[in-house]
Amino acid sequence: MKKLYLGCLIILGLQLFQIDKNNPVFESEKEFKATKEVLQILEKSCYDCHSFKTKYPFYSYIFPISSFLKSHIDEGREELNFSIWEDYTEEKKKSKLEDIVEEIQSDEMPIFSYRLIHWNSKIKSEELEIIKNFVKNHP
Numbered sequence: 001m002k003k004l005y006l007g008c009l010i011i012l013g014l015q016l017f018q019i020d021k022n023n024p025v026f027e028s029e030k031e032f033k034a035t036k037e038v039l040q041i042l043e044k045s046c047y048d049c050h051s052f053k054t055k056y057p058f059y060s061y062i063f064p065i066s067s068f069l070k071s072h073i074d075e076g077r078e079e080l081n082f083s084i085w086e087d088y089t090e091e092k093k094k095s096k097l098e099d100i101v102e103e104i105q106s107d108e109m110p111i112f113s114y115r116l117i118h119w120n121s122k123i124k125s126e127e128l129e130i131i132k133n134f135v136k137n138h139p
């Protein structure tokens with residue numbers, strides 16, 4: 001009984017550790033520019049981890065889910081960040097655009113655990129076509 005009580009206390013105590021949920025400030029000129037259609041798709045399915053426009057859900061307040069989330073966001077932004085797109089070299093932009101198509105096509109992105117919760121985030125084939133077209137016609 002004592003152990004159970006102690007366990008509960010520890011779990012409650014851990015809730016005091018909150019992740020930083022402030023989105024860094026960024027310059028709008030540096031944001032990724034695309035057609036409205038493309039932006040809508042990426043914002044819905046990718047921006048939570050690949051931009052400084054993360055929307056934090058209620059469970060991001062719950063430890064240890066919060067740390068799990070935080071690590072995805074940090075790693076995701078490191079790999080690809082639509083909010084600082086203009087800081088990338090032309091070469092890097094090109095390769096990232098190709099990676100985006102590849103990751104969606106191979107069903108790697110959005111990350112599976114994210115899709116479980118954000119059921120609407122899976123990229124539909126029509127949406128993939130829109131993105132592919134944009135990438136193809138991108139200078």
Ligand code: HEC
Nearest residue numbers: 045046048049072075076079080099100103109110111114
């Ligand atoms: C839940 C967070 C999350 C979401 C949502 C998400 N990603 Fe990612 N993404 C990551 C993480 C973490 C990594 C780095 C680790 C990895 O590659 O698995 C990553 C890596 C990437 C990479 C680099 C892969 C490489 O190895 O070059 C690309 C490109 C990418 N994501 C595209 C997307 C696209 C496009 C979407 C939306 C359709 C998306 N991601 C949605 C978390 C996410």
